[in-house]
Amino acid sequence: MSAEASLETLACPPSPGDREGGAGRGAGGEGSLPALALAVREHVVRMATRGGCFIGASLSCADLLVHLYSRVLRITPETRDDPDRDYLFLSKGHDVPALYATLAELGWIDRARLAGHLSVHDDLYWHPNRAIPGVEFHSGSLGHLLAVGLGVALDIKLCGGTNRVFVILGDGELDEGSVWEAFLVASAYGLDNLIAVVDRNEFQANVRTEELVPLEPIPAKLEAFGWSCRSVDGHDFQALDEVFAAVPFTAGRPSAVVARTVRGKGLPSLERRADRWFADFSAAEIEDLLGELHGTGAAALTTEGLVVR
Amino acid sequence: MSYGEALQALAVRRDDLIVMTAENRAPIRSLPSALGPRFVDVGICEQTLIGAAAGLALRGRTPVAHALAAFLTLRAFEFIRTDVGIAHLPVKLVGYVPGFLSEANGPTHQALEDVALMRGIPGMRVVCPADEAELVAALPAILDDPAPCYVRYNAIPPAVRHREPFAFGKAEVLADGDGVALLTYGFLLREAEAARVRLEEHGVPVRLVNLRTLAPVDEEAIVESVRKARLTVTIEDHFGTGGLASIVAEVLLRHGVMGAVHAIHLGQRWFKPALLPDVLAHEGFTGSRLAARILAQLREDNHQ
Numbered sequence A: 001m002s003a004e005a006s007l008e009t010l011a012c013p014p015s016p017g018d019r020e021g022g023a024g025r026g027a028g029g030e031g032s033l034p035a036l037a038l039a040v041r042e043h044v045v046r047m048a049t050r051g052g053c054f055i056g057a058s059l060s061c062a063d064l065l066v067h068l069y070s071r072v073l074r075i076t077p078e079t080r081d082d083p084d085r086d087y088l089f090l091s092k093g094h095d096v097p098a099l100y101a102t103l104a105e106l107g108w109i110d111r112a113r114l115a116g117h118l119s120v121h122d123d124l125y126w127h128p129n130r131a132i133p134g135v136e137f138h139s140g141s142l143g144h145l146l147a148v149g150l151g152v153a154l155d156i157k158l159c160g161g162t163n164r165v166f167v168i169l170g171d172g173e174l175d176e177g178s179v180w181e182a183f184l185v186a187s188a189y190g191l192d193n194l195i196a197v198v199d200r201n202e203f204q205a206n207v208r209t210e211e212l213v214p215l216e217p218i219p220a221k222l223e224a225f226g227w228s229c230r231s232v233d234g235h236d237f238q239a240l241d242e243v244f245a246a247v248p249f250t251a252g253r254p255s256a257v258v259a260r261t262v263r264g265k266g267l268p269s270l271e272r273r274a275d276r277w278f279a280d281f282s283a284a285e286i287e288d289l290l291g292e293l294h295g296t297g298a299a300a301l302t303t304e305g306l307v308v309r
Numbered sequence B: 001m002s003y004g005e006a007l008q009a010l011a012v013r014r015d016d017l018i019v020m021t022a023e024n025r026a027p028i029r030s031l032p033s034a035l036g037p038r039f040v041d042v043g044i045c046e047q048t049l050i051g052a053a054a055g056l057a058l059r060g061r062t063p064v065a066h067a068l069a070a071f072l073t074l075r076a077f078e079f080i081r082t083d084v085g086i087a088h089l090p091v092k093l094v095g096y097v098p099g100f101l102s103e104a105n106g107p108t109h110q111a112l113e114d115v116a117l118m119r120g121i122p123g124m125r126v127v128c129p130a131d132e133a134e135l136v137a138a139l140p141a142i143l144d145d146p147a148p149c150y151v152r153y154n155a156i157p158p159a160v161r162h163r164e165p166f167a168f169g170k171a172e173v174l175a176d177g178d179g180v181a182l183l184t185y186g187f188l189l190r191e192a193e194a195a196r197v198r199l200e201e202h203g204v205p206v207r208l209v210n211l212r213t214l215a216p217v218d219e220e221a222i223v224e225s226v227r228k229a230r231l232t233v234t235i236e237d238h239f240g241t242g243g244l245a246s247i248v249a250e251v252l253l254r255h256g257v258m259g260a261v262h263a264i265h266l267g268q269r270w271f272k273p274a275l276l277p278d279v280l281a282h283e284g285f286t287g288s289r290l291a292a293r294i295l296a297q298l299r300e301d302n303h304q
Helices: A032-046 A055-072 A093-105 A111-116 A145-159 A177-188 A218-224 A237-245 A283-293 B003-013 B031-038 B046-058 B069-075 B077-085 B099-105 B114-119 B132-144 B188-201 B219-228 B244-255 B276-283 B287-303
Strands: A087-090 A165-170 A194-200 A228-233 A255-260 B017-021 B039-041 B062-068 B092-096 B125-127 B149-152 B172-176 B180-184 B206-210 B213-215 B231-235 B261-264
Touching: A032 A055, A032 A093, A032 A111, A032 A283, A055 A087, A055 A093, A055 A165, A055 A194, A055 A237, A087 A093, A087 A145, A093 A111, A093 A165, A145 A165, A145 A177, A145 A194, A145 B031, A145 B046, A145 B077, A177 B046, A194 A218, A218 A228, A218 A255, A228 A237, A237 A255, B003 B017, B003 B031, B003 B132, B017 B031, B017 B046, B031 B039, B046 B062, B046 B069, B046 B077, B062 B069, B069 B077, B069 B092, B069 B099, B069 B114, B099 B276, B114 B125, B114 B149, B114 B213, B114 B244, B125 B132, B132 B149, B180 B188, B180 B219, B180 B244, B180 B287, B188 B206, B188 B231, B188 B287, B206 B219, B219 B244, B231 B244, B231 B287, B244 B261, B261 B287
Parallel strands: A087 A165, A165 A194, A194 A255, A228 A255, B017 B039, B017 B062, B062 B092, B092 B149, B125 B149, B180 B206, B180 B231, B231 B261
Antiparallel strands: B125 B213, B172 B206
């Protein structure tokens, strides 16, 4: 008998009532997601100075975070304590500027707080932490939050709940053995309320994944571990709509979405570059990059890239 | 009552308890049928055991996670420190066969740094029961406490009659002589008690202290021992770094107290794997060998 067969519903505290299903807070009309993503990218660029941030991964993940929080996750600042709200765990902590920015644009935190990035007077540092409303759990050490999300998903099953647990993993993070432990165990327990989203930007920190420890074929590996897997363009909101509307892809199995993304997406002068995973630009470069984001031409970058290899 | 029976009785009453294991079921083998889905075995995945326990705790559960002490505290250390420790979640960690209790398994299985590692995590409690009766008596307090806790599991039959109820940071003083103070924890209380009898036969009055919890530790009991006794001896199946010997040094420094302390531990080496009685004899940790070592130390001190 597999472990899942023994998962029965246990009595848990009742939820305070039915909530509106479907989308979360949303950002307005259908056409607003690109605008929201652009605003998030502007914030990310502004955090890439005076100490800097992990800009490459933040930009690859920005559309995913905007889409999940706007269209998929059943959670808003007002419903964050609802027993049946969804969870999002950002296991690849480097993306947190995009998460801070998404939370700011969607009303979880004041936009003004983003100016306090890296300040001792706030908690907006280089990795996620629970002092920021909306951040479910701290991360930074890779390979942790799929297991934590698994525990949450397991409890939801024990309670007979309908909430879903989304865990965003980096592709480089798939090097960690603990991720594969959690893939095995989630499958053993049939956690179809657990959804792993791989930000497949094709880079580890400094190196292309396929040039260091090749990961492909990722979907076939996840399928072999008992997950139902689909691939999607991680920057195409319509495609993301379709794929996330279909989870769980198979009843009784956890779902994985491999989101093909571009590191540095939105800034051609940074895209797909190994030396721009972390960046600490000058004020002038930031202005140039904001211009580039709005299509006014390539930024002139003189700050040295960071290659640690 | 056994540990498994006690845990089962509590878990049947308390819906928040989730009994977990990384496929080490011996003392809790009756729990799967008693708890159904609240018994979670993740297989041989200590890291996922702890990550999942943290997730369950985020949902308001109190997970009790069982694995061999060496693999729990070493393989999963960073998960314990990062997921349980940073978030200060009420995850209870039960490490089987710590120290000498791994017997003939060999150094891969010898948890001799578990106390050092676990007490190094801010907010982590470390409970080292002397026997199964003490473990069972401590269990409600461990499960009610909101802090994370590491239990250095030991279920030997009691060698002493416990007099005081369990409390975190409260040692049990079993004899109150002023010659030699023996400070110990875990199953070695049995050997320390045998050493007490031998020492008193040699006319040395003994103060015998069962520390019970090493984080928090009963600082007063340590300071009082050093102040009252001619010689204080720490006895532990642990490396010299970070265990009771270190704790005593830290406490005395903090209190500005000086005194004669002799630390009996494994120094910086693994022990010879064998069955427990042979391990104790070989390593000099039987009651009679401990008494002889302490008498030799007293003679040495007298000659100085």
